[in-house]
Amino acid sequence: MDAFFVPTIDIDRLGLDEGGLLLVRRALAQLAVGERLHLRGCAPDWDLHLTAWCRQQGHEIEIHRLADGPLEAVIVRGPWAQDRWRGALESGTSQLAKDEMPAQIADAAWGLAARGATVEAGSPAIGFNLRHRDEIWAATAGDLYRQAAAAQWDPQTAIDWDAPFDLDPEIEAAIAQVMTYLIENENAALVVPARHLGQVHPHFREVQQALALQCADEARHIEVFTRRLGLRGHRPMLSTAGGQASLHTLMQAPDFSSATFLLSVLGEGSFINLLNFLHEHAPDPVTRQICRLAARDEARHVAFAMAHLEHRLTAQPEFLTRLQNAVEQRHEELASSAGLNEEVFDALVLLAAGALTPEAIAIGHGAVQRLKLDMAAGRKARLLRLGFDPAQAQRLADMHTQNFM
Amino acid sequence: MTQPTLIMGAVAYAPKVVTIWEGFKAWFAQQGFAFDYVLYSNYEAQVEAQFDGTLHVAWNSPLAWVRADRMARSRGQSVQAVAMRNTDCNLRSVIVVRADSLLQSAADLRGKTLGVGAIDSPQATLLPLHHLRLAGLIGGQDFTVRRFDVLAGKHGDHIGGERDAALALLAGDVDACCMIDGNHLGFGLDGTLPAGSTRIIERTAPYDHCNFTTSPDAPQDLIDRFVELLMSMKYDDPQVRPLLELEGLKKWKPGRVDFYPDLAQAVDEEGFYSADGRILRADYRY
Numbered sequence A: 001m002d003a004f005f006v007p008t009i010d011i012d013r014l015g016l017d018e019g020g021l022l023l024v025r026r027a028l029a030q031l032a033v034g035e036r037l038h039l040r041g042c043a044p045d046w047d048l049h050l051t052a053w054c055r056q057q058g059h060e061i062e063i064h065r066l067a068d069g070p071l072e073a074v075i076v077r078g079p080w081a082q083d084r085w086r087g088a089l090e091s092g093t094s095q096l097a098k099d100e101m102p103a104q105i106a107d108a109a110w111g112l113a114a115r116g117a118t119v120e121a122g123s124p125a126i127g128f129n130l131r132h133r134d135e136i137w138a139a140t141a142g143d144l145y146r147q148a149a150a151a152q153w154d155p156q157t158a159i160d161w162d163a164p165f166d167l168d169p170e171i172e173a174a175i176a177q178v179m180t181y182l183i184e185n186e187n188a189a190l191v192v193p194a195r196h197l198g199q200v201h202p203h204f205r206e207v208q209q210a211l212a213l214q215c216a217d218e219a220r221h222i223e224v225f226t227r228r229l230g231l232r233g234h235r236p237m238l239s240t241a242g243g244q245a246s247l248h249t250l251m252q253a254p255d256f257s258s259a260t261f262l263l264s265v266l267g268e269g270s271f272i273n274l275l276n277f278l279h280e281h282a283p284d285p286v287t288r289q290i291c292r293l294a295a296r297d298e299a300r301h302v303a304f305a306m307a308h309l310e311h312r313l314t315a316q317p318e319f320l321t322r323l324q325n326a327v328e329q330r331h332e333e334l335a336s337s338a339g340l341n342e343e344v345f346d347a348l349v350l351l352a353a354g355a356l357t358p359e360a361i362a363i364g365h366g367a368v369q370r371l372k373l374d375m376a377a378g379r380k381a382r383l384l385r386l387g388f389d390p391a392q393a394q395r396l397a398d399m400h401t402q403n404f405m
Numbered sequence B: 001m002t003q004p005t006l007i008m009g010a011v012a013y014a015p016k017v018v019t020i021w022e023g024f025k026a027w028f029a030q031q032g033f034a035f036d037y038v039l040y041s042n043y044e045a046q047v048e049a050q051f052d053g054t055l056h057v058a059w060n061s062p063l064a065w066v067r068a069d070r071m072a073r074s075r076g077q078s079v080q081a082v083a084m085r086n087t088d089c090n091l092r093s094v095i096v097v098r099a100d101s102l103l104q105s106a107a108d109l110r111g112k113t114l115g116v117g118a119i120d121s122p123q124a125t126l127l128p129l130h131h132l133r134l135a136g137l138i139g140g141q142d143f144t145v146r147r148f149d150v151l152a153g154k155h156g157d158h159i160g161g162e163r164d165a166a167l168a169l170l171a172g173d174v175d176a177c178c179m180i181d182g183n184h185l186g187f188g189l190d191g192t193l194p195a196g197s198t199r200i201i202e203r204t205a206p207y208d209h210c211n212f213t214t215s216p217d218a219p220q221d222l223i224d225r226f227v228e229l230l231m232s233m234k235y236d237d238p239q240v241r242p243l244l245e246l247e248g249l250k251k252w253k254p255g256r257v258d259f260y261p262d263l264a265q266a267v268d269e270e271g272f273y274s275a276d277g278r279i280l281r282a283d284y285r286y
């Protein structure tokens, strides 16, 4: 600083308890430690307040009376405000450039800070379990989040709940059974990412955001399936032990990547086939509408899962074996369970048949068989894309749970 | 052979006191220094424990320092103030009136009511009353003293008494009240006393606040190491900073005792302790 320039501020009639401290703090921040600030004011007792404040803040202060009468304070800037930021942590880049990635490992001490913030040393280390980039990252997470944010729909207005239709009671009961089953699957699809979401270090903001909207999507799916179920006065129907055992294994997957693989690549991927099937064959416009909207959401969930696994397998090609093990282990666990319950299977056949005549049932049955083939083909295609060889992809696609998800 | 442990006394005027000294204990342990603490509910029991061999050192209020000093002298012993916070030096108390009050100075308090803090508060009771005596007014004779006794025995460490007196001032229940300079600023900032609602009519002379007081027979080597470690605590150390912030300081300074005589005089004027450190006030409950 210029030796002849003595920084001086005049806070005039502004009291230190009326905002004057802000001006003092800003003026001091311009100075190096040890430099002086001259300060004048004329609010009542400003000198007393300033002295008390400097004592608390560790700045030296002297008050003297100027020749022309008023008081002047001379403050010597103490080191404390600066000392607080010694050893502070830099926490990465706020907005990632194209193809830029976040940190390989997010520091637990970055905690909840905005990515890119300067974090005071000694901030609490917060125990986010998912803080290694390769365990959760997906290159397109940010894009998928933005797409999801733009594609949110309001169940109240997006569905024409009052659309007229009148179904045979047997068909309406089949709808109620299918909806009961869909809700159960949606509950798993909400709970599994939600459990991981709270473990994701906020440094991986795009992943956190994508998962948060995925959870929001599933919450909406639960709502619309529940509303359709009760639309004609039905109560929820049957939930089987085998169905829940299948979904329970998704909650027990050992890590985020394996859970995402089983739930989204294999399960939700197949679920899209099912929703498309219902969109095509459902006997009423409300069911068709909600299945179409839900399928669009599910496509994003599958896309995120694929992008994550592609990242992980690029970083750790050997992880492919872990994915294979995850399918095989789940298959073993479910070997003794019944798979898709008969009520759901029959309900799907009936929906596609539209009537209980043998001719109609034959058509419905054929449609459900095609659905299963479509599901298996889709799984195989995704497994091939992840790098499994064709024989392996076929084998693993066929080992997937009979419960569809 | 186990290392000798320095035993410190502190008064639990708020729950955070446990956090503070547990933190210090852990930090001292990391420095290879065996330290432990005993908490008291009041400063009188703590000072007495400095003379029965329980404590090597005590984190004392200024009033507790006065008593410890008197007790030691009367026994032919001595106690030392070995360290204090940077924020313990050069405090002032103020006497505050409502902005629209006709009171302009100490003399105008004659016949009026002054709200003070706890009976044993140096800053909000004893020192302001001493200041008014110097101006020729004696509390209880020339003006009415209304006490806002919060947590007596804690020597005014609890801010509640000053806050209650300030609220009584705004409500018109008292004509003036007493508080530390920093609390007048703080009450302005937190809205207890909205800026511009009050006026300061008197300021006391500067005085010092807390210190670490040694007990008469404390082993000198333990005290020396203790003080050395305190002085080495640096605000830029992220492990130390939270402890300093909780205890309200930026750095420890060597103790000094030349800003306590006003309080000692106030103690005599108010008949609080005898010259040998006995408690005289019958209305002091702790």
Ligand SMILES: [Fe+2]
Pocket: A186, A189, A217, A218, A221, A294, A298
């Ligand atoms: Fe869903």
Ligand SMILES: [Fe+2]
Pocket: A189, A218, A268, A297, A298, A301
């Ligand atoms: Fe989904």
